[in-house]
Amino acid sequence: MFTHATRIRVRYGETDQMGYMYYGNYAEFFEVGRVEMLRSLGLSYSAMEASGVMMPVLELHSKYLKPARYDEEIAVNVSMAKMPGVKIHFKYELYNEKQELIHVGETLLAFINMNTGRPCLPPQDFLDKLKPFFE
Secondary structure, eight states, X not given: OEEEEEEEEOOGGGBOTTSBBOTTHHHHHHHHHHHHHHHHTTOOHHHHXXXXXXXXXXXXXXXXXXXXXXXXXXXXXXXXXXXXXXXXXXXXXXXXXTOOEEEEEEEEEEOEETTTOOBOXXXXXXXXXXXXXXX
């Protein structure tokens, strides 16, 4: 299993009138956590796309337990339980500053060859950097 944590502060423009983070912004926090997880391994979406592979989201699941509030720093914990194949699955846990679990979610993404539009395996360097976490 591979896990990574990223901290993100809830900005004013991400909140509703109650000072709660708007529900649609949780998906953006997932994305930031996911991108930073890959970056921590020396991988990037832009490099993967330059090599001709994109990763669209196929599924997104969210469960709201408590609100994220304006100006709180949220810990976005991202985990990957198994090596990816044509698809890659991420799980998310968001914690507030009191270390309370406030949100859980999952995304399923696919690796797509940008030239053919068809599913493909991840680039070999991607797999090589993840492999030590799953041996």
